[in-house]
Amino acid sequence: MRGSIGSMVLERLRHSGVSRIYGVPGDYNLEFLELIERTPGIEFIGTCNELNAAYAADGDARLTGIGAVLVTYGVGDLSALSAVAGACAEGVPLVVISGMPPWHAIQSRALVHHTLADGNYDNVMACYRQFAAATARLHPASAVTETDRVLHAARTFSRPVYIQFPSDICYVDVEVGTPPAMEPQFDPVLVERAADLVVRRIRQARQPVVLVDALVRQYGLVERVQQLCAQYGLPYAALSTARTIMAETGPGWLGAYGGRASDPHVADYVHGADCVIGLGVRFVDSTSGYFSQEIGAGALVDIQAFSLTCDGLDFQGITAAALLDAVWRKLASLPHTRAEPPPAVQAAVPSAAQAWEQAAFWSRAEAFLRPGDVVVADNGSSMVAMLHARLPAGCSLLVQPVWAAIGYSLPASLGACLATPHRRHVLFIGDGSFQMTAQELSTLLRHRCNITIFLINNGGYTIERMILGPQASYNDIANWDYASLPAAFGSGAAPLSLRAGSIAELDAALVQAAAHQGVAFVEVGFTPMDAPPAMAAMGQAVRRYDYGIETPDLT
Structure with a gap:
């Protein structure tokens, strides 16, 4: 079968699960965009800049499994690079x-625009190689095999990949063939040996626990892990990078784990466990309470995407999916007793007598959420509050605690809204984060997304104030007229836009937002040092780790 290189790339993307490509037009990608316009089953979503396009594709991919971005060479590449990283x-x-x-x-090493005008066409590729699982520059002689190789790497390693598509080969005709199978390979004998070791550890454990990280989302392991936990009565906890991936209701759910930053009952249970089944666990500063995890010596059974490390043994040549299948099969035939996790702490009920401060806001925000919502929270007060919230059944929480780029959440919400238009979306974002990527509010309005946006206006970078400089001018930002922006950014009928500076105003705004279809924007105002309770402890931990001081000298 023959076809153009451009059509082949689009068909391969669709076969991989891509139905939307986010990006910005540029003179080197226009012919490919023309082809997208004429190709059913795949849609181009124009964004305000390439950084936001990659963030939107990231939000889309977290709910659908893969995202795609189209940029133009040089300026577009490097604009998107932080989001790709x-x-x-x-x-x-991401593709x-x-x-x-x-x-x-x-x-000919021509000196063209969007380059350094030095004839070098390899420097941008060198940048992307640092952050991509695979890269390729398409050529008619190898375009099909290179496209297949790169897309296989995206799926296998669950990381971004990068394809350079020269502008003059979009309609070159090549032998296309059918897409190859993309299942990662494993050694079944090694899988069985590894499964025997894991089963033995679980069977011998006095207090086992499963610790879930992003691996479960990356490789579609939710059903396997849920089945394993239910079959053998294993309690489970989730790092912040894996919140809502697993069901957060029912007898097996222990709670969110982040070292000593966890709720005490969660930290005590995990730290007392003699068998910790770690699923892709990485103890990053921001996900471990600044390295306050206390996993007993020899307790960790470390399952990664393609390896197992346990009891001093290291197994390569396996996959997490095959290993979990084998473990479940072996446990299913054995008798067992159910491990009982400690009871969860009940969520606080909002009180009308509360003072106007963030504690009152977050208790009401938590009550505002419905089962099945997609909740997005930006780095800072919003993410800290949502990581400590008890979310309704079926919610999906999108946060970025490892890269922790402020401004991520607004364009990521665009991708989430377009990926799951049947769900309600709720975004919590601070004023500093909002100013980073505010343009994409216009795209949310353009696509009539069903989202409620809570803009927390506390006059600057509160998370930074908690670390250093509580009164410093470098933590101040311009105070925009936020509630007026939806009307200015949109066209047609003005969206619902409200302000709340008291509990009564907030309660009224929540009623209106809950009944609204489309974009609802609620600006809530607080003093600069008002923050969720966990923020102060987090600021102290960051200050101590980064600067080696308990209390800064502000004189």
């Missing part, structure tokens, strides 16, 4: 396609 850090598969100058320009 974030996807790499957080284990999100970045860069429309680049034509092959005749590359071969």
Whole structure:
């Protein structure tokens, strides 16, 4: 079967699960965009800049499994790169396609725009190699095999990949063939041996626990892990990078784990466990209470995507999916007793007598959420509050605690809204984060997304104030008229836009927002040092780790 290189790339993307490509037009990708316009089953979503496009694709991929971005060479590549690096850090598969100058320009080292005008066409590729599981520059002689190789890497390693697409080969006709199978390979004998070891550890454990990280999302392991925990009565906890991936209701759910930053009953149970089944666990500063995890010596059974480390033994050549299948099969035939986790702490009920401060807001925000909502929270007060919240059944929480780029959440919400338009979306974002990527509010309005946005206006970077400089001018930002922006950014009928500076105003706004379809924007105002209770402890931990001081000298 023959077809154009451009059509082949689009068909391969669709076969991989891509139905939306986010990006910005540029003169080197226009012919490919023309082809997208004429191709059913795949849609181009224009964004305000390439950084936001990659964030949107990231939000889409977290709910659908893979995302795609289209940029133009040089300026577009590097604009998107921070978001691509974030996807790499957080284990999100993105396909970045860069429309680049034509092959005749590359071969003659022509001095063209969007380059350094030095004839070098390799420097941008060198940048992307640091943050991509695979890279390729398409050529008619190898375009099909290179596309297949790169997309296979995206799926296998659950990381971004990067394709440079010279502008003059989109309609070159090649032998296309059918896409190859993309299942990672494993050694079944090693899998059985590894499973025997894991089963023995679980059977011998006095207090086992499963510790869930992003691996479970990256490789579609939710049903396997849920089945294993239910079959053998294993309690489970989740790091902040894995909140809501597993069901957070029922007898097996222990709670969110982040070292000594966890609720005490969760930390005590995990730290007292003699068998910790770690699923892709990485103890990053921001996910471990600044390295306050206390996993007993020899307790960790470390399952990664393609390896197992346990009892001093290391197994390569396996996959987490095959290992979990084998463990469940072996345990299913054995008698067992159910491990009982400690009872969870009950969520606080909002009180009308509370003072107007963030504690009152977050208790009401938690009550505002419904089962099945997609909740997105930006780095800072919003993420800290949502990571400590008890979310309704079926909610999906999108946060970025490892790369921790402020501004991520607004464009990520765009991707989430377009990926799951049948669900309600709720975004919590601070004023400093909002100013980073505010343009994409216009795209949410343009696509009539069903989202309620809570803008927390506390006059600057409160999370930084908690670390250093509580009164410093460098933590101040311009105070925009936030509630007026939806009307200015949108066209047609003005969206619902409200302000709340008291509990009574907030309660009224929540009623209106709950009944609204489309974009609802609620600005809530607080004093600069008002924050969720966990923020002060977090600020102290960061200050101590980064600067080696308990209390800063403010004189």
